Amino acid sequence: MTLAERVSEHVWRRPLPSRTLPPFDHVNAYVVASNGVGMVVDPGSPGDASLLALRDSLAQAGVRLLKAVLLTHTHSDHVAGLSALLGEEESCEVYVHPLEADRLTLERPPLRLSDSRRLIVGDVAVRAIHTPGHSPGHLSFLVEPDSVALVGDLVAGRGSIWVGLPEGDVSAYLASLERMRAVAPAVLGPGHGPTLRAADAKLRQAGAHRRAREGQILDALSTGPLALEELRTRIYPNLPAARRDLAERSLLAHLAKLMREMTVLHLGEGSAGPYALRR
Numbered sequence: 001m002t003l004a005e006r007v008s009e010h011v012w013r014r015p016l017p018s019r020t021l022p023p024f025d026h027v028n029a030y031v032v033a034s035n036g037v038g039m040v041v042d043p044g045s046p047g048d049a050s051l052l053a054l055r056d057s058l059a060q061a062g063v064r065l066l067k068a069v070l071l072t073h074t075h076s077d078h079v080a081g082l083s084a085l086l087g088e089e090e091s092c093e094v095y096v097h098p099l100e101a102d103r104l105t106l107e108r109p110p111l112r113l114s115d116s117r118r119l120i121v122g123d124v125a126v127r128a129i130h131t132p133g134h135s136p137g138h139l140s141f142l143v144e145p146d147s148v149a150l151v152g153d154l155v156a157g158r159g160s161i162w163v164g165l166p167e168g169d170v171s172a173y174l175a176s177l178e179r180m181r182a183v184a185p186a187v188l189g190p191g192h193g194p195t196l197r198a199a200d201a202k203l204r205q206a207g208a209h210r211r212a213r214e215g216q217i218l219d220a221l222s223t224g225p226l227a228l229e230e231l232r233t234r235i236y237p238n239l240p241a242a243r244r245d246l247a248e249r250s251l252l253a254h255l256a257k258l259m260r261e262m263t264v265l266h267l268g269e270g271s272a273g274p275y276a277l278r279r
Contacts, residue, residue, distance in 0.1 A: 007146075008146035012061050014054060015027070068119065071110075073096075073134065082094065124145075187199060216235050228273045
């Protein structure tokens with residue numbers, strides 16, 4: 001049996017295979033446990049092998065009672081294993097932010113978990129922190145007293161997180177990064193990639209990446225109006241065809257922010273543009 005990574009006294013990380021965005025091929029499921037009671041965060045991988053691996057991780061953490069499943073958000077790569085896990089846990093509750101609760105189809109409706117609410121697992125508290133940007137109802141979970149924040153798709157263990165339309169909101173994302181910096185966890189447990197023990201540095205890096213992308217957009221538009229496809233070609237040259245839609249939807253999320261701020265004008269009628277700087 002492959003052991004889960006022990007992140008802290010009360011937190012374990014188990015990477016599971018997942019159909020997700022490149023460069024990742026896995027999702028991190030987390031176990032939070034204390035005194036034989038446990039919670040699972042983001043059981044995002046379907047199939048018997050993934051369920052067995054998650055069961056092994058619960059056993060490794062000494063869990064005799066699975067109290068709840070917490071969802072950072074409801075994208076398929078974070079919830080795909082939920083039904084299988086619940087099939088063996090009749091008393092287990094599912095918690096999700098109210099903005100995303102209606103997206104789940106379960107025999108019992110999920111419980112709505114609002115910002116700042118604390119759930120208790122044995123002697124451990126898990127605090128929900130609303131961190132929208134990647135999705136509107138995205139939650140992060142601060143495990144206290146371990147000072148570990150399980151942050152889903154707020155950041156990735158390597159590289160950057162995709163923020164794109166129709167759900168992505170760059171302004172909200174930047175604000176969420178700053179909110180997590182104010183929380184000041186010692187460790188970040190991302191939804192994809194390795195555990196991050198330089199938490200503040202990663203959060204600052206994620207914000208800098210978004211601001212740099214915004215700067216690229218403004219530089220490109222400084223030469224004159226550009227259609228979305230032209231803008232994508234300038235910023236993402238030689239991009240494989242399979243990834244062009246993702247790139248354009250990410251650019252659209254940045255453009256939406258810049259238009260709200262009255263920095264960029266939309267000169268067309270559809271998302272194709274063109275777009276121009278407001279002079």
